[in-house]
Amino acid sequence: MAKLVFKDIHKQFGNHTALEGISVEIAEGEFFTLLGPSGCGKTTMLRLIAGLETADKGEIWIGDRDVTYLPPGQRKVAMVFQNYALYPHMTVAENISYPLVIKKTPGGRIQEKVKSVAERLSLKGLLQRMPSQLSGGQQQRVAVARAMVQDPLVYLFDEPLSNLDAKLRQEARRFLKRIQKETGITAVYVTHDQTEAMAMSDRVAVLKDGRLIQVASPETIYTEPADVFVAGFVGSLPMNLIEGKLEKEGRDLRFSAGEFSVGIDENIGLANGAKLTLGIRPEQVFFEPDSDGGRTRAVIDDVEQLGSEMTVSLSIGEVILLSRIPKSRPPKTGERVKLRFDKSGFHFFDECGNRIAGAKI
Amino acid sequence: MMRTRYGTRPFILAALVLIGVFFLLPLLWLVSTPFSAEPTLAVKFSQPSLGNFLKIAANRTALIAFKNSLILSGGAMILVVVLGSLAAYSLSRANFSGKQAILSVLLLFSSVVTGVAAMVPIYTLNSRLHLIDTHIGVILIFAAGFLPTAIFILKDFMDRIPRAYEEAALVDGSSPVQLFRYVAFPLARQGLAVIAVLTFVNTWSNFLVPFVLIRSNEKIPIAVAIYQFFSEVGIPRIGVISAYSLLYTLPVLVIYFWISRRYGFGFFGGIKG
């Protein structure tokens, strides 16, 4: 139970910069998620907190202690490793109890803790097995259990649920979240699964190439992505991003990109001729039969049925748009349709890809 | 096709039997001759007798030699395992400049120290250090001779053990002693077992080093003591020598089975996922 602070952290591997100028403050008891594509430095950040790597520059604080140069054992963190790192010569029960045994916890207390955590992670029948006799998902749960029996200041989870099937993952997610909330122990959770990040976190940090792009609540990340990268990364379907420019047409401003064109209200404060990227979430793209030959026309490319919803891919000349709509009579491939947008969901990004603040309809 | 297969079979079988007999005969001789009253160089089972063993039991030097051999080989084994594992662990885990050079030199030295060519300098060295006719002198030479090879093999073995286990143990809060005792040692112990047995077997059969460095009869190991069972005119007393040789092989077998039972040989490791 402590806050965790990164102050301008840099980390270099040879001539590869893994982390660059990371500054962030994680509040006491917060469930904080690091989200980003493979190789962006998520594991490196956790290893820095755990003390398995040392920062080249900057400070890390846990609670009121500067732990930047403290060895791992003294930082009071518990970590679930991406590759589990279960001790191969110990049984599941011994693996889970190891952190308690070396801290000289009384035997009865250990038994009790191991039993309760094993039960909650469906590991009861496996306690006497060796790690090599477990499936990937089972190993992962043992790794989680080994962290959860401890009483650390901070939990570090490196993609702890990546190997579980959908149902177990749901259960484990709720279990982790509940324990974390009950104990109030600060948690730093790494994932590249944006759904997981959105579902579990108090706050999400989006990481790209060793830099923090945005740190905010899941809600804000979704509704106000800081740049095109975040916009494309977050959401069950990536946001449609169309590069084009603003053009004045009589009284109206229009955004156009090739054959694609859509009217924009003038009051968004953007100048005529500005080059920008328009972002629209697939949930806010609709279409209807082309009866009156409207301006923005599209052709249905492909239809994907997903239970209660469907994803339709539409093309307007060179521009491809995805639309996610409730299931109805599926449109035919090749059919011509008229597009309609929920313009309140328009996002505008400048030439460098950064969000244009206040440019909201 | 069938014809050729059945056609060649008897020949292959005959050849295999021949090879088998060739290797089996000396072993048969070794287990039969000591119990024979009239030992010769042929494999014969005649007039079983324990006379040869009784002669050994009556020879004080022969008995003490057993103890001496155990001290020398056991001492070398412990020294090699302890020093070798520490050295190999640092070479495997630490990165420093010149590491590659050290490894190449190790490989080069692995066959030099106990070789025949080195006996003169070894004798001089021991003599200057007043280690002539001491067990410790022989143990040090034995250990020095085998350590380069041991470190090389162990380093390779430890390189294959993922660091993740040690990292997990560190984050879990292990002290250095706990890290070694509960994680590093158990993970490396199969490699250590291989090295322990290799050291023991190698030094157990080493004749030259103790022969050169040890003077007094009370301190010689078996390999040298066997030499005594030649009569004054240099004719081997076959019965006694074979009985002694049989006894001589027993500790090696015991060590081998004991260590393999307790620690298991072979290299495991690897990390799933």
Ligand SMILES: Nc1ncnc2c1ncn2[C@@H]1O[C@H](COP(=O)(O)OP(=O)(O)OP(=O)(O)O)[C@@H](O)[C@H]1O
């Ligand atoms: N010990 C190391 N030596 C050299 N480069 C390293 C080392 N560890 C990590 N890197 C590099 O640093 C970058 C960040 O690695 P990191 O493991 O933090 O990525 P990640 O975000 O956890 O990715 P993933 O989602 O694939 O686990 C990568 O480009 C990686 O190649």
Ligand SMILES: [Mg+2]
């Ligand atoms: Mg990683």
